[in-house]
Amino acid sequence: MSVIPMSSPESAAARPARSLFGFVGRYFLVIAFFGLIALFSALKPQSFLTTNNFSGIFVNQIVVIYAAIGLIAPLIVGELDLSVGYLVGFGQALCVALITLAGLPVVLSIVLTLAACLALGFVNGLLVLRFEINSLIATLAVGNVLYGIVLWFTGGTILFQNVPKDFLAISGGTLLSVPLPIWYGAALVVVAEIVLQFLPVGRRLYAIGGNRRAALLTGIPVTRLIFASFGASAFLCGLGGIIIASRLGSAQPELGPSFLMPAFASAFLGATTIRPGRYNALGTAVAVYTVAVIVAGLQQIGVPFWAENIVYGVALAGGVGLSRRLTRLREEAARRDQLKALKESRA
Amino acid sequence: MSERLDARDIRKAYGGAVALRGASLSVAPGEIHALLGENGAGKSTLIKCIAGTPPPDSGVILVDGRPLSASHGPAEAAAAGLAFIHQESTLIEDITVEENIAIVEGYPRRFGLIDWRAVRRRAEGALDAIGVSIDPGAKVAELPIAARTTVAIARALALSAKLLVLDEPTASLGAKDVAALFAALRRIAARGDSIVFVSHRLDEVYDLCDRVTVLRDGANVGTARPADLSRRELVGMICGRDISFIRKSAPAAAARPVLAARGFEGEVVAALDFAIRAGEIVGLTGLSDAGHYEIGQMLFGLAPIIAGVATLDGEAFAPRGPAEAIAAGVGYVPPDRNIEGLAREMTLTENLFLNPGRGAFLDAARETSQAAALLRRFTVRPPLPYALVGTLSGGNAQKVLLARWLSSGAKLLVVNDVSVGVDIGAREDIYAAIREAAAAGAAVLIATSDFEEIENLCSRAFVLARGVLLAELQGADLTVSSIAAALAGDRARPLTVTGAPA
Numbered sequence: 078m079s080v081i082p083m084s085s086p087e088s089a090a091a092r093p094a095r096s097l098f099g100f101v102g103r104y105f106l107v108i109a110f111f112g113l114i115a116l117f118s119a120l121k122p123q124s125f126l127t128t129n130n131f132s133g134i135f136v137n138q139i140v141v142i143y144a145a146i147g148l149i150a151p152l153i154v155g156e157l158d159l160s161v162g163y164l165v166g167f168g169q170a171l172c173v174a175l176i177t178l179a180g181l182p183v184v185l186s187i188v189l190t191l192a193a194c195l196a197l198g199f200v201n202g203l204l205v206l207r208f209e210i211n212s213l214i215a216t217l218a219v220g221n222v223l224y225g226i227v228l229w230f231t232g233g234t235i236l237f238q239n240v241p242k243d244f245l246a247i248s249g250g251t252l253l254s255v256p257l258p259i260w261y262g263a264a265l266v267v268v269a270e271i272v273l274q275f276l277p278v279g280r281r282l283y284a285i286g287g288n289r290r291a292a293l294l295t296g297i298p299v300t301r302l303i304f305a306s307f308g309a310s311a312f313l314c315g316l317g318g319i320i321i322a323s324r325l326g327s328a329q330p331e332l333g334p335s336f337l338m339p340a341f342a343s344a345f346l347g348a349t350t351i352r353p354g355r356y357n358a359l360g361t362a363v364a365v366y367t368v369a370v371i372v373a374g375l376q377q378i379g380v381p382f383w384a385e386n387i388v389y390g391v392a393l394a395g396g397v398g399l400s401r402r403l404t405r406l407r408e409e410a411a412r413r414d415q416l417k418a419l420k421e422s423r424a
Numbered sequence: 425m426s427e428r429l430d431a432r433d434i435r436k437a438y439g440g441a442v443a444l445r446g447a448s449l450s451v452a453p454g455e456i457h458a459l460l461g462e463n464g465a466g467k468s469t470l471i472k473c474i475a476g477t478p479p480p481d482s483g484v485i486l487v488d489g490r491p492l493s494a495s496h497g498p499a500e501a502a503a504a505g506l507a508f509i510h511q512e513s514t515l516i517e518d519i520t521v522e523e524n525i526a527i528v529e530g531y532p533r534r535f536g537l538i539d540w541r542a543v544r545r546r547a548e549g550a551l552d553a554i555g556v557s558i559d560p561g562a563k564v565a566e567l568p569i570a571a572r573t574t575v576a577i578a579r580a581l582a583l584s585a586k587l588l589v590l591d592e593p594t595a596s597l598g599a600k601d602v603a604a605l606f607a608a609l610r611r612i613a614a615r616g617d618s619i620v621f622v623s624h625r626l627d628e629v630y631d632l633c634d635r636v637t638v639l640r641d642g643a644n645v646g647t648a649r650p651a652d653l654s655r656r657e658l659v660g661m662i663c664g665r666d667i668s669f670i671r672k673s674a675p676a677a678a679a680r681p682v683l684a685a686r687g688f689e690g691e692v693v694a695a696l697d698f699a700i701r702a703g704e705i706v707g708l709t710g711l712s713d714a715g716h717y718e719i720g721q722m723l724f725g726l727a728p729i730i731a732g733v734a735t736l737d738g739e740a741f742a743p744r745g746p747a748e749a750i751a752a753g754v755g756y757v758p759p760d761r762n763i764e765g766l767a768r769e770m771t772l773t774e775n776l777f778l779n780p781g782r783g784a785f786l787d788a789a790r791e792t793s794q795a796a797a798l799l800r801r802f803t804v805r806p807p808l809p810y811a812l813v814g815t816l817s818g819g820n821a822q823k824v825l826l827a828r829w830l831s832s833g834a835k836l837l838v839v840n841d842v843s844v845g846v847d848i849g850a851r852e853d854i855y856a857a858i859r860e861a862a863a864a865g866a867a868v869l870i871a872t873s874d875f876e877e878i879e880n881l882c883s884r885a886f887v888l889a890r891g892v893l894l895a896e897l898q899g900a901d902l903t904v905s906s907i908a909a910a911l912a913g914d915r916a917r918p919l920t921v922t923g924a925p926a
Binding site: 274275276277279280281283284286287288290291292293294295296297298354404407408411412413414416417 | 438441443724726746747749750751756758763764765766767768769770774777778779780781783784785786806811812814815828
């Protein structure tokens with residue numbers, strides 16, 4: 078990567094990666110990720126530095142990847158979605174309940190589950206856009222209703238009997254000796270990156286978040302795309318729920334809400350890296366694993382179980398704070414460059 | 425007689441960039457003093473240095489002969505009697521006028537509780553002192569913008585300010601509101617208080633100000649009485665180069681009509697017939713409630729067409745939203761670029777192509793090179809495709825917004841208030857770009873209450889009052905004074921000082 082200052086007027090551009098400072102800022106989280114792995118590996122070589130441990134960390138976090146990347150869709154258009162954790166819980170419980178309690182075929186259960194999640198995303202969108210309820214309130218409400226429904230149809234107990242092998246195979250197998258869930262995660266990151274960065278619809282989503290009125294005045298179908306964002310978020314949470322249910326071989330009614338914090342922490346922390354100042358899929362994935370490595374590493378060096386929650390909280394506030402700070406620094410640098418360019422052009 | 429304000433040899437640098445290299449400003453008691461200069465000339469830095477936000481690196485600031493300390497802050501400036509009224513209102517919109525005054529002046533108390541009758545009396549006193557009639561019990565959000573500025577001024581004076589600094593107070597006001605504001609300012613000056621007036625509109629400077637100080641590149645160009653300067657000399661001082669006032673081109677003869685409307689009726693606009701030919705720049709003007717902006721909104725699908733028919737290129741045209749209007753070939757430069765036009769935290773390239781139309785994939789390299797070419801063509805400074813829009817000055821941000829629409833190949837362009845908050849050099853660039861678009865065959869509608877802009881840019885103009893057409897002016901008959909005369913003929917409206925709306 079070039080760290081040599083360029084002499085063209087373009088060099089003054091606020092393109093972060095073109096200076097050493099910008100490069101470190103942009104890839105800070107990636108560097109931290111590898112640094113933490115090295116640190117914990119040095120501290121606990123026999124347990125941390127093992128294939129099993131890494132595989133465990135990576136596979137377990139796929140559901141968080143799905144929830145967090147789902148979450149960035151509403152975040153990009155400027156809305157919050159607090160139902161993400163509850164939707165994961167709803168998805169896994171509904172899918173397992175349809176298979177084991179209702180006796181439906183696996184494929185049909187999955188299709189119905191995803192359809193239900195998509196519909197719930199549209200309910201979020203409807204409450205926010207049609208009834209003009211603040212998205213924080215609307216999605217919190219929907220999430221809690223879902224939690225109640227899950228407790229109702231599971232009876233508050235773990236569903237683990239009569240789960241067929243076909244269903245377990247979704248997450249159980251490997252491809253090229255890599256566990257299937259890791260492929261699912263990688264596929265999602267690639268697709269989300271392409272949609273957000275290389276398709277016009279991605280630009281339109283960021284435009285809505287950047288200035289909703291301006292987006293409307295350039296002919297962007299603002300309402301439809303915000304609807305779609307809530308739908309995408311809920312759909313991906315449903316997928317995440319199915320993947321984790323298949324991995325656990327059961328449905329756990331209490332599981333959903335525990336994914337809310339990791340998803341938010343990762344989405345906000347992810348906005349500090351790869352494309353700083355912007356919610357982005359690759360950055361979110363890096364954030365998911367950085368936080369996961371911290372949690373796993375701390376557990377292995379003997380930090381008690383409650384540390385996890387503290388890590389997520391700190392990551393969330395830290396991510397937001399750092400992101401604001403970076404944006405601020407970038408603006409200041411750009412303004413300085415601009416003044417300099419202006420003076421040079423007059424001299 | 426000692427000067428009210430005497431700022432001498434003010435220097436200020438931000439990082440390596442020198443913003444002020446020894447600028448001075450002196451204002452006499454009772455004087456209205458204009459501070460002019462292009463964006464980046466150092467006007468706002470000088471004002472900030474005087475306000476102490478932050479204080480200058482070096483220099484002396486005397487208020488009535490007494491120096492402010494070298495590291496003075498806003499509190500010391502306020503205590504010395506300096507008040508700063510910015511474009512962005514410092515009033516709290518959700519509470520009433522009297523509460524806004526009490527919140528800085530202190531709530532009068534009775535038996536330890538707020539004495540609301542005294543709050544009302546003091547607010548009335550403050551407003552009466554500058555001769556405006558505004559209901560102190562009205563919520564600020566309900567007041568027209570002109571009235572908000574006068575409330576801010578009244579509040580500053582109630583706090584015993586002796587020198588007011590007004591930063592582009594007329595930027596979003598119509599002609600009538602400007603007149604009311606100026607009347608209040610003249611009364612304030614007549615009492616012996618001083619005013620520093622920052623504006624990009626030269627006619628206002630000639631109309632209102634006793635003296636003018638011009639800054640360029642962080643230093644003084646000179647101070648003079650406006651009466652001693654021709655307009656051209658003054659513009660030359662501001663820009664440092666001779667700007668020729670290009671007269672509008674003659675109306676394109678017998679070109680095909682792009683837009684024709686019959687019996688066009690909106691919520692304000694009543695039964696209007698008009699047609700615009702390709703290559704024509706047509707003005708829509710009047711006071712702020714004339715309905716001229718509404719016509720543009722109707723053509724872009726933002727306001728309902730209640731009655732009447734329009735044809736665009738011979739085809740029936742009634743857009744139900746911006747997407748339909750754009751598809752039919754209409755472009756729309758909105759009146760407030762920050763609220764309606766640009767995403768400040770996105771790059772110039774992204775703002776130029778905010779809604780990328782054709783093509784399955786975005787081609788980043790092609791976008792960037794197209795953006796670079798557009799930025800050069802529209803003389804955006806600096807022309808950096810990756811810079812964030814939020815870092816641009818008003819004039820350059822406006823050029824980006826204009827570039828988006830003028831390069832879109834639209835047949836009909838609706839351009840609202842294009843030079844609000846834009847310095848003179850950038851304004852000429854913007855006018856040139858609009859003329860170029862018209863010359864290339866676009867029909868352009870200019871909607872604004874800035875009569876000078878209509879005179880400079882348009883070959884024909886419709887003057888409206890409350891939705892009714894008063895006059896259609898063209899060619900040599902289209903001047904600021906003929907527009908004003910057409911409006912003066914509108915006797916139905918009593919000219920009153922700004923007040924709360926009914």
